[in-house]
Amino acid sequence: EAGVTQFPSHSVIEKGQTVTLRCDPISGHDNLYWYRRVMGKEIKFLLHFVKESKQDESGMPNNRFLAERTGGTYSTLKVQPAELEDSGVYFCASSPFTLLLMNTEAFFGQGTRLTVV
Amino acid sequence: GENVEQHPSTLSVQEGDSAVIKCTYSDSASNYFPWYKQELGKGPQLIIDIRSNVGEKKDQRIAVTLNKTAKHFSLHITETQPEDSAVYFCAAIGAGGTSYGKLTFGQGTILTVHP
Numbered sequence: 001e002a003g004v005t006q007f008p009s010h011s012v013i014e015k016g017q018t019v020t021l022r023c024d025p026i027s028g029h030d031n032l033y034w035y036r037r038v039m040g041k042e043i044k045f046l047l048h049f050v051k052e053s054k055q056d057e058s059g060m061p062n063n064r065f066l067a068e069r070t071g072g073t074y075s076t077l078k079v080q081p082a083e084l085e086d087s088g089v090y091f092c093a094s095s096p097f098t099l100l101l102m103n104t105e106a107f108f109g110q111g112t113r114l115t116v117v
Numbered sequence: 118g119e120n121v122e123q124h125p126s127t128l129s130v131q132e133g134d135s136a137v138i139k140c141t142y143s144d145s146a147s148n149y150f151p152w153y154k155q156e157l158g159k160g161p162q163l164i165i166d167i168r169s170n171v172g173e174k175k176d177q178r179i180a181v182t183l184n185k186t187a188k189h190f191s192l193h194i195t196e197t198q199p200e201d202s203a204v205y206f207c208a209a210i211g212a213g214g215t216s217y218g219k220l221t222f223g224q225g226t227i228l229t230v231h232p
Binding site: 004043 | 121123148149151153158159160161162163166206208210212215217218219220221222223224225
C-alpha cells in the first residue's frame with residue numbers, strides 16, 4: 001500500500017512567485033493535515049480536511065496560503081505570492097479517522113522543502 | 118491552546134547507552150501522546166504512542182512513560198544503535214479549545230548515536 005506522497009520534494013522559488021504543493025494521502029483516509037516546520041523549530045499545524053471540507057484552518061499563516069482538496073482525494077497548498085519567511089518543510093499527513101479516536105494514527109509524507117530566495 | 122516543550126534539543130550517546138527525551142505539555146485535557154522519528158529526507162514516522170489511560174508502554178527497546186499529574190511524558194531508548202540516530206518529536210493531541218483534535222509538536226531532539 002502506498003504511503004502519503006508529496007510533490008515536489010524540493011522547490012526553490014523567488015520572492016513574489018507562486019508555488020503549489022501537492023499531497024496524495026493514503027487511499028481511503030478521510031482526514032488530511034498540512035503541517036510546516038520552519039528551520040529548527042517545531043512542526044506547526046496549518047489545517048485539517050475531512051474529506052473535501054476544511055475542518056480546521058486555524059493554523060494558516062495568512063491569506064497568501066490557499067489549500068484545497070477537491071473531491072476529497074489529493075490536496076494542494078498554494079502560496080501566492082511567496083515571501084522569504086515561507087521557507088521551510090511542508091508536511092502532509094493523513095489518517096482514516098479523527099486522531100481523538102483510539103487506535104488511530106497520522107501517517108506523514110516525506111515533506112516538501114520550500115526555499116524562497 | 119496546547120503548548121509542548123521538548124528537551125534536550127540535541128543528545129549524543131555512545132552505542133549501547135540509553136537515551137531519554139522529555140516533554141511537558143500544558144493542556145491537562147490532552148489524551149494522546151505520540152512520538153515520531155524523522156530520518157534524513159523522510160517524513161516523521163510514528164514509533165510509539167501512549168494514551169492517557171496508561172502510565173507506561175514498551176515496545177522492544179523503546180518505552181514511553183506518562184505522568185498526567187505533572188503533565189510530562191518521556192521517551193526511553195535502551196541499547197542504542199547508530200540507526201537510532203535521527204530527529205525525534207514528541208506531540209500531544211489537544212482535547213479542547215483551539216488545540217482540539219490536532220497534533221501539537223515539541224521542538225525536536227537531534228539524537229546522535231556514536232559507534
